[in-house]
Amino acid sequence: MDRIKVLEDKLSASDYDALLLTDVINVQYATGFTGDESAVLITKDGAILVTDSRYTEQAQQEVNINIVLHVGSLLNKVAELAEAAGAKTLGFEADAMNYSDYASLNAAFDGQLVPTTDVVESMRQVKDADETALIKKAIAIAEMGYQHVLDTIKPGMKEIDVATDLDFYMRKQGASGTSFETIVASGARSAMPHGSATDRVMQDGDIITLDWGCVYGGYVSDLTRTFALGKTDPKLDEIYRIVFEANRAVAAMMAPGVTGRQIHEAAHQVIDGAGYKQYFGHGTGHGIGRGIHEGPGAWGRYMTTPQLVGNIETDEPGIYIPDLGGVRIEDDLLITADGNQQLSTVAPAELLHL
CATH class of the missing domain: 3.40.350.10 (Creatinase/prolidase N-terminal domain)
Structure with missing residues (x-):
């Protein structure tokens, strides 16, 4: 074009x-x-x-x-x-x-x-083949970074050290930078949807929310995974399963013509039905590309916007319980003529305990 x-x-x-x-x-x-x-x-x-x-x-x-x-x-x-x-x-x-x-x-x-x-x-909002290829590469680098985190994280580390190490690791894989300030929120801080990494020392039994992405060729990725260091409160395992179900419900229905409101309602149907409506307050997803927040999506003025072939959007429901912790699972999906293609690896169905 x-x-x-x-x-x-x-x-x-x-x-x-x-x-x-x-x-x-x-x-x-x-x-x-x-x-x-x-x-x-x-x-x-x-x-x-x-x-x-x-x-x-x-x-x-x-x-x-x-x-x-x-x-x-x-x-x-x-x-x-x-x-x-x-x-x-x-x-x-x-x-x-x-x-x-x-x-x-x-x-x-x-x-x-x-x-x-x-x-x-x-x-x-509509990505061509070259743009899609660059976003796929940005996702691939981010996912290599996630595996690096899983291989290296342990109790006693500071949140900020995990974030810094991840950022540099992605640069070593070819990223030109991060999509945004990497979020590492552990323990009760994981109930903060945008809890920037701090000097908090992570402990055995903490749940960790990691929200990260990188820039490759001018295009971004945006992923979130939640996992645990050791054994956690059983309620967090239950919350994880609900958020995973909501994430999959959204992925199953994203397609051309579907509006942002329908996407948002699909996630809320699962989360509200499980009794956690008040603990999910943000949009269910947004477009990504050269910017980290592009249209369309399930937020703000895009709630009435139908999806188009070539849109690349996040799917990111979450539940956040004050003084306990939070769970968010975020994937990147490409809208195709017959539905969508998940560009990021599917999260595990059960909370991962390292």
Whole structure:
């Protein structure tokens, strides 16, 4: 897919004369440029990457659209180029531009600024074969990292040491970084859905929630597994089985046309039916790609969005009991014409006790 051509077609069908991309992920997605602090301006005359002299050679190697260097203000140069192309209205990414930058652009551009949403993000939701291959590789590296954790973790280690070791291990396997700050939450802290790793020393009998992922070729993976160090409270084994059932119920029904709300309800039907409704408060899943949270999914405004072939989404129900612990099982699934393909390895049906 020629992404710039798609954006030019969108511009032709819009009610503004030019389109400005400033979100770094969207700039990279549209052009292949891997630098930052740059922008893409699309006018009736074509597309331009606006950057500075730090990226002259890099931009020439990575992009096949016109490149204009600015000195001083990026947004002033954008306004100058838009006006030179005859633009009277300029669409900008409302979710990416802060007020200060908006004020600067508004002062520099002798025309009307028009807020836009989801122009590029809607394109990013459907992955092509190359994107899917990169995400699969990111998942494979993350899963190697998980096996490394299982082979090395033991009572007496700190959560933060496990997270740091995992991060570096994935880099050694080819990852360029982590998808987000690795979560290692042990014992009662596992009841915190986003419990960042701390100096807490893990103990025999702890349940561990590990939420992690890596970046490969600009694309991310996102997985969660829950396991135990030794024997745990039997109630946690029961909770694990319920969450696993909910995870599998979601995986069984994700398909083209299914809405985010239906996905969320499939998980809640299992968890609520087991009496744990109040302990599952987050969305059941979200899209992944160049960003860790993309559309569609079972959260926020995507609850009414039907799934499309090529979406890659997480499936991540959980139950979190204060002062006891929590369980989350998260997988990455590709929506296919006849349902879905699980890209991550299926978690064990029973809580793993190391």
